[in-house]
Amino acid sequence: EAQLVESGGGLVQAGGSLRLSCAASGFTFNDYAMAWFRQAPGKEPEGLLCMSSSNVTTYFTESVKGRFTISRDNAKNTAYLQMNSLKPEDTANYYCAADLLCFDYSGALYLHDYRGQGTQVTVSS
Numbered sequence: 001e002a003q004l005v006e007s008g009g010g011l012v013q014a015g016g017s018l019r020l021s022c023a024a025s026g027f028t029f030n031d032y033a034m035a036w037f038r039q040a041p042g043k044e045p046e047g048l049l050c051m052s053s054s055n056v057t058t059y060f061t062e063s064v065k066g067r068f069t070i071s072r073d074n075a076k077n078t079a080y081l082q083m084n085s086l087k088p089e090d091t092a093n094y095y096c097a098a099d100l101l102c103f104d105y106s107g108a109l110y111l112h113d114y115r116g117q118g119t120q121v122t123v124s125s
Helices: none
Strands: 003-007 010-013 018-025 033-039 046-051 057-059 068-073 078-083 092-099 119-124
Touching: 003 092, 018 033, 018 092, 018 119, 033 068, 033 078, 046 068, 046 078, 078 092
Parallel strands: 010 119
Antiparallel strands: 003 018, 018 078, 033 046, 033 092, 046 057, 068 078, 092 119
16 A cells, blocks of 8 residues: 655744655655645645656745755655745645656645645744
């Protein structure tokens, strides 16, 4: 059974950093693009960025450019989201997704091939 499990969320002060992990199992990780999305309370999901199977990064939103980066370790079947200079408006549930190609499915989450349950990030002011 395919599974994505996020970890690394928590409470951080504004200006701080966090690194989220997304551990994959049950499918051929190397073949898939890995993406990060978030959803804040009362708001629609927001696609953040994606790394293709060939390690090309695509940003879905300008709001995290220069602050968030994505990486992957194929040997560990894990993707990462490094978040720096965090702001209170970054508070949300963050989740990862796997798809054959990078695409912003934030408007139709059911289209993801695989998606994790998320990890909560709270940024205090």
